Amino acid sequence: MMEQPDPEAIAETGAAIAVDQLTMKYGSNLIQENLTFQVQKGDVFVIMGGSGCGKSTLLKHMIGLYQPAAGTISYEGKDYFSATDAQQLEMRKRWGVTYQSGALFSAMTLAENVGLPLSQYTRMKSSEIDDLVRYKLALVGLSGYESYYPSEISGGMAKRAGLARAMALDPDVLFFDEPSAGLDPLSAKRLDDLILQLSHSLGVTIVIVTHELESIFAIGSNGVFLDAQTKTQLDTGAPSYMLNHSSQPLVRDFLSRGQGHQPISGEVGQ
Known part of the structure; x- marks a missing residue:
C-alpha cells in the first residue's frame, strides 16, 4: 500500500496543496503518472508543458472533478478523495475556479453571476450581497458594469467577471485554466497584472x-x-530557476523557446 503523506509534515512546509504519487487515466489510457509536488501558501503555481500533456486534466483532478487512478491530492494535510461528502463541500467552498471562456451565465447580469455563490452558500441579506458584488467587480476593474450581460462586454472583461465570481466567497485558492486564451497581448498583460x-x-x-x-x-x-x-x-520549481538550472533539456528548450538554457531577455530576473 502507498504510504500516505504526513499531514503534520505538510503543514510544517506551509503547503496549501500536496500532490503525492498521482496517476491520471481516461479508462485504460494513461495521461500522467507519479506526479509529486507541493503548492506553497501564497504561490502563483504554474502547471506547464507542451500540448496534450495533461495540464487541464491535472487541474480538473485538483478541483475534484476527476478521481485519481492512484495517489493523493491533499489540502492542508487532508486528502480530498478520502474525505466525506460534507468535508469535500467545505473544501470546495474555499476554492475559486475560473475557466477559459469565463463561463458566465448568459441570461444573468454580471452582478447576478457574481452574487450567485453568495446567495447559494451564505445567509447574507440581498442588500449585503449587492454591496459585496459591487466590491468584487470593482476589484477586477468592472465597477459600473453590474447590470451588463455577458454578451455586452468584451472577452477580457468576461474573464475578469468570471474572476470576480470565483472570488465571491473569499477563497483560499484560485484555480485558472488558460486565462489568457483568446485574448490580445495587451488584455493578456492586464490580466496577468490583475x-x-x-x-x-x-x-x-x-x-x-x-x-x-x-x-x-x-x-x-x-x-x-x-x-x-x-x-x-x-521538473518542479520556480520557472526562472528551471530555465537556468533544470537537468532536463526539454524543460530548458520549452522555457527558452528552443534556445537551451539561455534566459529570455526581459522575462527573467525582473
Whole structure:
C-alpha cells in the first residue's frame, strides 16, 4: 500500500496543496503518472508543458472533478478523495475556479453571476450581497458594469467577471485554466497584472494552467512541468530557476523557446 503523506509534515512546509504519487487515466489510457509536488501558501503555481500533456486534466483532478487512478491530492494535510461528502463541500467552498471562456451565465447580469455563490452558500441579506458584488467587480476593474450581460462586454472583461465570481466567497485558492486564451497581448498583460495584484494584496494561493511563456515568467513563483512523451513530470520549481538550472533539456528548450538554457531577455530576473 502507498504510504500516505504526513499531514503534520505538510503543514510544517506551509503547503496549501500536496500532490503525492498521482496517476491520471481516461479508462485504460494513461495521461500522467507519479506526479509529486507541493503548492506553497501564497504561490502563483504554474502547471506547464507542451500540448496534450495533461495540464487541464491535472487541474480538473485538483478541483475534484476527476478521481485519481492512484495517489493523493491533499489540502492542508487532508486528502480530498478520502474525505466525506460534507468535508469535500467545505473544501470546495474555499476554492475559486475560473475557466477559459469565463463561463458566465448568459441570461444573468454580471452582478447576478457574481452574487450567485453568495446567495447559494451564505445567509447574507440581498442588500449585503449587492454591496459585496459591487466590491468584487470593482476589484477586477468592472465597477459600473453590474447590470451588463455577458454578451455586452468584451472577452477580457468576461474573464475578469468570471474572476470576480470565483472570488465571491473569499477563497483560499484560485484555480485558472488558460486565462489568457483568446485574448490580445495587451488584455493578456492586464490580466496577468490583475492576478499578481490579487495574489499580493489578498494573499490568495493561485494555481494556473498556461503555456504562455510571458505569463509564466511574469507571474509564476513555482510550478511543475509535465511531459506528454514520458507521461510524468520532468521538473518542479520556480520557472526562472528551471530555465537556468533544470537537468532536463526539454524543460530548458520549452522555457527558452528552443534556445537551451539561455534566459529570455526581459522575462527573467525582473
